[in-house]
Amino acid sequence: MKGFLHNKKALAGLSIIVFFGLVALLAPLLDPYNPNDFNFMPWLGPSSAHWLGTTGQGQDELSWLLYSARDSMLIALSTAGVISVVQLLFGIFSGYTGGLTDGVLSTVTNVFLVLPGLPLLIVIDAYLPNKGTVTTVFILTITGWAWGARVLRSQAISLRDRPFMEAARMSGERRWRIVLFNVVPNMFGVLAANFFGAAVYAVLTEAGLLFLGVINVNTISWGSMLYWAQAGSAMLENKWLPMLLPGVCILLLGTGFGLLNFAVDEVADPRLRRG
């Protein structure tokens, strides 16, 4: 942990995440207007009343931009959380348990790895009746868990053969306790790196799905901001701020999670550590 905080990439990533986290928490206080308020003239330019102007729908751009941090943080953290749990369970059941379970689960992973994720997302989304955050997290999880699961599986396999697992058995530990207190904590480094990797995936993919108009574009989020900018022909209205800024925010948040992923990797893998 100490090494982690001395890592520059970790610090930079953490600062970005904390920044967006604060914006997300304080959005109702920071927002000059309610982002759902459509009562302004559409496509106003930047002014003292609307620092970034208004959308084609007549909403205040700045309020939308700030409030959107909530959606992205929520999606990123909850998707990454669910994906981590799935990957962890997978790692334990496939890697630690081994045997036939492992064979079946490994094949499932391989199938998910070769299926093209984005189209699969769109198809599954079309099948689901309710288009809320839960749905989004669900479909992002379905298509996003397989990559990290492989890593966790091999981590679990290598843990399974470590002597301290046998030492724990000799100490009379029950199986579930070994899993909980010896296996899981030792997977934590990989798990954390995967968590941040999944967060990058979630942020980018959700924004992409919103941009394509596949999931609920009434969400106040950066992806839907881009969707509406595109749909409202912001380009032809010569309004480039509403196209530029949400993208920059997505990019920054993604980079923040990416840096954390990288840093955790570096700290967890001594070969990548400096000096």
Place this chain on the structure above:
Amino acid sequence: MKKSRLLAVVTSSAALSLGLAAGPALAADRAPAVRHGGILHVVMPWNNIPDNFNPLNPGTNGATAGGTGSALYEPLMYDNVVTGKFTPMLATNYAWTNGGTKLTVGIRQGVRWSDGKPFSARDVAFTFNYLKKYPALDLNGDWKTPLTSVRATNDSTVVFTYSKADSVVLPFIMGQLIVPQHLWAKLTDPTTFTNLHPVGTGPFVLKSWSPTQVAYGKNPNYWMQGRPYVNGLTMTAVKSNQTAQLLMMNGEAAYTYDAITDPVHTYVAAHPAWNKFWWPVTGLNVLYMNTQSGPFSDLTLRKAIAMTINEDVVAQRAYYGAIPSSSGVGQTGVVPGQQAQWVPKSVASMAPTNDPAGALKLLESNGYKLEGGSLAGPNGQALPTFKILVGSGWTDFISIAQTIGQQLQAIGIHSTIDQEPWSTYYGSAQNGQYDLLVCWSNGNNATPYYEYYYLLSSAESAKPGAAVNTNYGRFSNNYIDGLLSSYAATTKFAQQKAAMVAIEKTMLTQVPAIPLTGRPNFFDYSTRYFTGWPSASNPYNAGEAPDAFNGGAEQIYLNVHLK
């Protein structure tokens, strides 16, 4: 389509006889100097252009590959839904006799197919009988009407015989594209036939094809002397609306059919002198409520919602003022172009005004209560949060839903927007699985009849749980059904109008559905190189799309010419 329709002698319509007398409505005839030449570039947001020019094939691009129905093949007459006029094409005249059960159509002489073979009434009869043989090709459902036979009595006459009178089939008969008997009689499977070397009577012939572009050249055998003015036509598929728009803005194409977002400030603003659009309203966007069961079966609630929604704001938000709203007299469901003829002053004076406060009073006097910002029903229970169903990706409908949702909060009705992929959206609409639905109306025509028929007729509704065809609100009322029948039962304009007026009043008093905005044809054009376009002042067509298969776009190809 079990409708009882009685004889309707359409020739009694003054408008129609005018159209016939004038011959092809070629407005540019009067222009002093018409320059010939030039290639007209058309752009469309199609994915691909199929290598198939089969005019009878349903396909999915509105029946045919780009230009098949407008450049290569022709109908008997073009039915202009804006003016109600028929423009003779392969037919020159028609008459109903035998109590409205016999339709005699005069066929134009001197027409040749583009391969040089002569065209005659036998080709027409062949085409209709072909549709009977292959029902999959019968897009207009001609053989689902009381039609019993189609015969060519000689080279210039075709006779349609009906088992009983049906006045409303005429637009469909006249709109049918005609194919050459000498080529099509040999086909074994016309439903999957890919017509790679099309032979038609239209003004153009196919020159080249690629998945993204087709080029057409002048048909040397074309029957109309001196037409078309242009030497050729290209149609380009660009996949996205926005790209089509960009090409139009840059003057790289002169004609497209595209619902441009905020056309005045984007497309027109780029070159105000050239970039024009004419969006004639031919239908409606409607807020449907399930009147069969649930809270919206209560008239009070429907009325209050209608009073609360400000259609002008809705139209402004969704279409940036480019399309008229259905406020005021528009609440009758009669589109603006038809109002002068079909809406009398007595109905116009009943036109409601936007009045959320009045809506609340009406609700409260009927047992509803506004408590803590939420509306409670007469039974004391708060109304649930309603879902407004729209199709995903349709930004205009989503904007409409957003605006309505916000406006309804004034009377304590809360809603969320349910955005579904197209098929789910349409399936839910047909199965009544929605609270509130933003959808189009059906039956664009020159009179309000079909609009009302599809919107309100019991025949288009269904029992709970069963799917409806077009009456998504499931409104069912014997009085309305009677009025619709009486319209079809008479040929007298006064009596037809009386039926329509009664329905208009019902629309205002019973609120079976709430008209929101007009639904136009999205015709966009550029006068940079070409002139002679249709417009509000010269509506020789209804602003149809290049892939329309009723000959609408053909009117444009015949009339535009170099500046």
Place this chain on the structure above:
Amino acid sequence: MRYIIRRVLLLLLTGWAALTINFALPRLMPGSPIQVMAAKYTGRLTPSALAAIAQALGLKNKQNVFVQYWTYLGHTLTGNFGYSLSEYPTKVSTLLAQNLPWTLGLVGFATVVAFVLGTFIGAVAAWRRGSLFDSIVVPTGMMLAAMPSFWISTMAIYFLSYKLGWFPLFGGSSSGSLTSVAGLGSILSHAALPAMVLAVISLGGFMLVMRNTTVSVMSDDYVKFARAKGLRNFTVASRYAARNATLPVVTNFALALGTVVAGTIFVEYVFSYPGIANLLYIAVTSEDYPLMQAIFLVIVLAVLLANFVADMLYVVLDPRIRVGGRA
């Protein structure tokens, strides 16, 4: 040998599972293509026209699902994908043939550029670990990897094509004839911007993976030893470190193909490019089952084969695997 047999079996098993999912997914989708079409024509098609279309598309005769599955497997093996619903009556195979070359060209070019440039930059960064160059490369790679492809595409079109007019606005070419010199020039000028965007967004991943694997390899004893022996930096870097680090990068690349397709969907969508990824998006949104299945299949097979080739490459390059198996 045992390893190869196991790989082949895995290939077949995964292929079959993907085929089956491919079969099941569209059948799980709600609604029907007719409803999509009705919605698409927003009231301009009469109910009888819809009925006629349904009949022509063969959507009325319902077969037993197992019969359908059997037919599907047979057709897939013989490459008979039937007719596209959204472009009826064009054959799916025709559409594939029309669209596949565009994507192959675009993705091929972009990936090769990204791979070559990315591994080179990554290797140099690893070698000059902790230098200014390295400290720029890592965050830059991170940002490139977090770049939303649809956004960068839109921005590129807005500024480079629309504002500056340097590149065409859309499509694969502007000329009808693609074989002429002008046609070729048109193809290249149209491909330039989307290919650059694709290359830029895939660059980051290659850079970072190459950097990290090289750093790991460099801490291995034999590289340390080679350096200690006084071999020239360049020799060590190219002979020992880079070569051993490239192996995992190559296998990663094979797996990453699936992800590349996702990025390509956005790029082709925004650029209206006539490729297979855009076609897939269209197929999915218009519920064109046969087309969707065929494209899914093409992608799955491509990824599977790439993985298989990478596995075989492993056998050739890493003798340890020939003996035992991998954990």
Place this chain on the structure above:
Amino acid sequence: MVSTLGAPGVPAEAEAGQVPALEVVGLTKTYSVGKVGKPKIVRALTDVDLCVARKEIVGLVGESGSGKSTFARTVALLEQPTSGTVKVEGVAVPSRPGSADLRAHRRRVQMIFQDPYTSLDPLHKIRYAVGRPLESLAGLPRALRRGRMEQVLGQVGLVPPADFLNRYPYQLSGGQRQRVGIARALAAEPTLLLADEPTSMLDVSIRLNIMNLLLDLRESQSLSMLFVTHDLAGASYMSDRMAIMYAGHLVELGPSAEVMGQPRHPYTQLLRQAAPDPASQFGRDTTFEARGDPPDLTDLPPGCPFAARCPHVREDCRTGLPTWRQVAGGHQVRCVLYGT
């Protein structure tokens, strides 16, 4: 108990009617490996009999792959025996032990692992390693645990014990870690200790310390011990008796001085040559000069497993497994060179 020839593992005390700490009879362990449909059987242990008397240390010696570790792990029930019986203090271990049986077994039998660097969970403090057996095996009330932890750490020479309780494994040296490993094994007060090459991963200078610690513990805690090693000299220093294992078979068994001084089995002689001076050589890795490789355990020849490498090999060696022969008091060998 029958004659010494019939039951070679039984030491003299057992014959006197005293219940041995460990009594293993006919222990066999096989693994199935390879493809489905065409499995191969690896015979890791074949029909092994061995007894460890109270307070006795028995050295189990063999080269790597000989099955000596498998023997210890099977006795510890980390592996399921394929057949044979294991009795601890006269109580037979159930053939399909439940978790309660396992805990009862581990209460009495504990194991010291080879590698002190990987046998401690790096994420847990020493307190956890030593404390867990107190809770889950000994069932010691919470209040008493700390005292017992300090006591047992003191016994293995980690002083002051309180300091070590809160350290992480990475803060300890290799020798200290192995002491923690021994403390962990001792915590639940077992009667039998299975030491699986406890010194092989340690620096030579520390090996003797650990061995002496184990010898002291035998005295102070009245422990019996199975000392598994590939180091003949180390085994002779530690053990009362030595058992030589080859390819899953015991080939020679006897008092350490006897086996060391007069090795009888050709294999033992081979080992002995590799470690010339027992007094100075224990602690150094011994290597064997052997003709040929150890046999493939999946394809054991029917006769003496050592036949392929044996300089004195005879025809009858290849046909049947030699029986045990008594060569001196308590010294037995399984070789045809010695008369029945």
